[in-house]
Amino acid sequence: MKNGSPRLDLLIRNARIVDGTGAPSFTGSVGVRGDRIVAIEPSDVEAEATATLDVDGRVLSPGFIDVHSHDDFAVVFEPEMGFKVEQGVTSEIVGNCGIGAAPHECARGFSNAIFPGHQLPPWNGFAGYLDYLDYLDENPPSLNVGTLAGHGVLRQAAMENPRGAPSAGELSRLRDSLRCALEEGAVGYSSGLIYDPSRWATTEELVALAREMSRTGGLYATHMRDESRLLLDSVAEAIRVGSEGGVPVQISHHKASGRASWGLVHDSLRLIEEARAQGGDVTADQYPYTAGSTILSAVLGWLTGESDEGLRMEPCDVVIASNPDDPSLEGLSIADIARQWEIAPADVARRIVEQGQLRVWVVLHTMCEDDVQTVLRHPTTMIGSDGIQTPAGKPHPRLYGTFPRVLGRYARDLAILSLEEAVRRMTSFPAEKFGLRDRGTIRVGAHADLVVFDPETIADTATWTDPRRAPEGIRHVFVNETSVVRDGAHTGARPGRSLRGPVR
Numbered sequence: 075m076k077n078g079s080p081r082l083d084l085l086i087r088n089a090r091i092v093d094g095t096g097a098p099s100f101t102g103s104v105g106v107r108g109d110r111i112v113a114i115e116p117s118d119v120e121a122e123a124t125a126t127l128d129v130d131g132r133v134l135s136p137g138f139i140d141v142h143s144h145d146d147f148a149v150v151f152e153p154e155m156g157f158k159v160e161q162g163v164t165s166e167i168v169g170n171c172g173i174g175a176a177p178h179e180c181a182r183g184f185s186n187a188i189f190p191g192h193q194l195p196p197w198n199g200f201a202g203y204l205d206y207l208d209y210l211d212e213n214p215p216s217l218n219v220g221t222l223a224g225h226g227v228l229r230q231a232a233m234e235n236p237r238g239a240p241s242a243g244e245l246s247r248l249r250d251s252l253r254c255a256l257e258e259g260a261v262g263y264s265s266g267l268i269y270d271p272s273r274w275a276t277t278e279e280l281v282a283l284a285r286e287m288s289r290t291g292g293l294y295a296t297h298m299r300d301e302s303r304l305l306l307d308s309v310a311e312a313i314r315v316g317s318e319g320g321v322p323v324q325i326s327h328h329k330a331s332g333r334a335s336w337g338l339v340h341d342s343l344r345l346i347e348e349a350r351a352q353g354g355d356v357t358a359d360q361y362p363y364t365a366g367s368t369i370l371s372a373v374l375g376w377l378t379g380e381s382d383e384g385l386r387m388e389p390c391d392v393v394i395a396s397n398p399d400d401p402s403l404e405g406l407s408i409a410d411i412a413r414q415w416e417i418a419p420a421d422v423a424r425r426i427v428e429q430g431q432l433r434v435w436v437v438l439h440t441m442c443e444d445d446v447q448t449v450l451r452h453p454t455t456m457i458g459s460d461g462i463q464t465p466a467g468k469p470h471p472r473l474y475g476t477f478p479r480v481l482g483r484y485a486r487d488l489a490i491l492s493l494e495e496a497v498r499r500m501t502s503f504p505a506e507k508f509g510l511r512d513r514g515t516i517r518v519g520a521h522a523d524l525v526v527f528d529p530e531t532i533a534d535t536a537t538w539t540d541p542r543r544a545p546e547g548i549r550h551v552f553v554n555e556t557s558v559v560r561d562g563a564h565t566g567a568r569p570g571r572s573l574r575g576p577v578r
C-alpha cells in the first residue's frame with residue numbers, strides 16, 4: 075500500500091467503498107493514520123498496520139452527518155449518544171428550529187424541560203457558543219457536534235419583550251449577538267417560525283440578520299412559518315431571506331403537513347429549483363417518516379381551533395410521545411384520551427399543556443408516503459433526523475432509525491435512490507452545505523469518520539410503540555479514527571470534537 079513509510083494505525087480491507095460523492099462503489103482497502111485517511115487502494119492489499127479489519131465485502135462509507143438534530147443538551151448529559159452513533163452518525167448539527175444551547179441563561183429553561191433534574195454546566199460569554207463548543211471539546215461526546223445559533227434564543231437574550239417587534243436598538247443587539255455567535259463557532263443561524271419567540275419575527279428582521287451573516291459566512295436554516303396550506307408562501311419567504319440577505323438557505327424537514335396540503339411538495343420543490351436556477355443556494359433536509367413530532371404546546375391552537383392561521387389537526391393524529399407528569403398517557407392519541415376522560419379533545423389538549431408545559435412531546439401523523447418519497451427522490455434533499463432525546467417516554471422512532479431507514483427501506487427495498495446517492499445525501503452533500511471541512515468523503519486527507527454496514531440487512535427497527543431500538547446492519551463506526559461501534563456494540567469511546575463554523 076502506498077502509504078508513505080510509517081505503519082498504518084488501521085487498515086480496513088476487503089471493503090465495498092462508497093466514497094460519499096455519489097460515484098459508483100468499488101472494492102478496495104482504506105488505510106488510516108493519526109485520525110486521517112492516508113491511503114485508498116482499489117484492491118485488497120496487505121499492509122503493515124496496528125489493527126486490521128477485514129469487512130468481508132461490506133460497505134465502507136464516510137460516517138453519516140445528521141444536519142438536523144435537537145440534541146444540544148443530550149451531547150452534554152448523555153455523551154455516548156448511542157441512539158445516534160449506532161445508526162452510523164459521526165457528526166451532527168444542533169441548534170435547529172430557533173432553539174439553541176447558548177447563551178446559558180436563556181438555554182437553561184429549555185434544558186430543564188427536556189432533562190429535568192439535570193444541571194446544565196455553566197458556560198459564559200456574550201453569545202455563549204464559544205464556551206459551549208469548548209465544553210464539548212473538554213468533555214467530548216462520541217460524535218462530532220456543530221451548532222447553529224438559534225434565532226429564538228438570540229431574541230430572548232437581546233429583547234426586553236421577545237414576543238413582539240424589536241426596537242431599533244434591540245435589532246442592532248440582535249445583529250451583534252448573531253455576529254458574535256458566528257465568530258464563536260456557530261455555522262449559521264436557525265429560525266423556528268412556529269415557536270415562541272422566533273415566530274414574532276417579520277421577514278425583514280430575518281433578512282436583516284441574514285445580511286449581517288453574509289459578511290462572515292454561515293447558512294440560514296429554517297423551520298418555516300407554515301408547512302401546511304401556506305407551504306408555498308413559507309418556502310417563498312425562506313428563499314427571499316436567502317436572496318435578499320445573500321446567504322445559503324436550508325429548509326428544515328421539508329414536508330406537506332395535513333391532508334389538505336398533500337401533494338404541495340411538487341410545487342415547493344419547483345420553487346427550490348427556480349431559486350437555484352437563479353443562483354440561490356437553496357437545499358432542504360428530511361426525515362423519512364409520515365409523522366412529525368414537536369411539543370404539544372406548539373400545536374395546541376391547531377387542536378382547539380384557536381390558531382391565527384385557521385390550521386386544524388385531527389385529535390386522532392396527535393399521539394402523546396412523552397409526558398413526565400403522567401407516563402400512562404404515552405402512546406395514546408388526544409382522541410383516545412378524550413374518550414377515556416369523557417371530555418372534548420380540545421379540553422384534553424388544554425389540560426395536558428397546562429400541567430406539562432414544555433415537557434409534553436407529541437407525534438403528529440399528518441403526512442403521506444407519496445410526498446415523503448417525492449421529497450426524498452429530489453436531488454436537493456439531504457437527511458436530517460429532527461430527533462430529540464428525552465430521558466423517558468416514547469420518542470419519535472426517527473431518533474433511532476433515520477439513517478438505516480433511508481438505506482434499507484428507501485434505497486434497497488423501494489429503490490427510490492441508489493445506494494451511492496443515498497450515502498451522498500448523508501455525507502458529502504451535507505458536509506459541503508454546512509462547511510464541515512475534510513468530512514463527508516472517503517479521500518486521502520479526510521478525517522477518518524467511517525461506517526461499515528451490510529447493505530443486504532441494514533434496517534431500522536424502531537417503531538411507534540417500541541421506538542428505543544437500535545437498527546440492524548451497522549457493524550462498525552469510527553469517529554476521528556477511534557472505534558465507537560464494534561460489531562454493532564458501542565465501545566464507550568468518546569472521540570467527538572466540536573465543528574466550528576466559517577469564521578475562524
Ligand code: ZN
Nearest residue numbers: 171297326327
Ligand atoms: Zn423544526
Ligand code: CU
Nearest residue numbers: 144170171460
Ligand atoms: Cu427541528
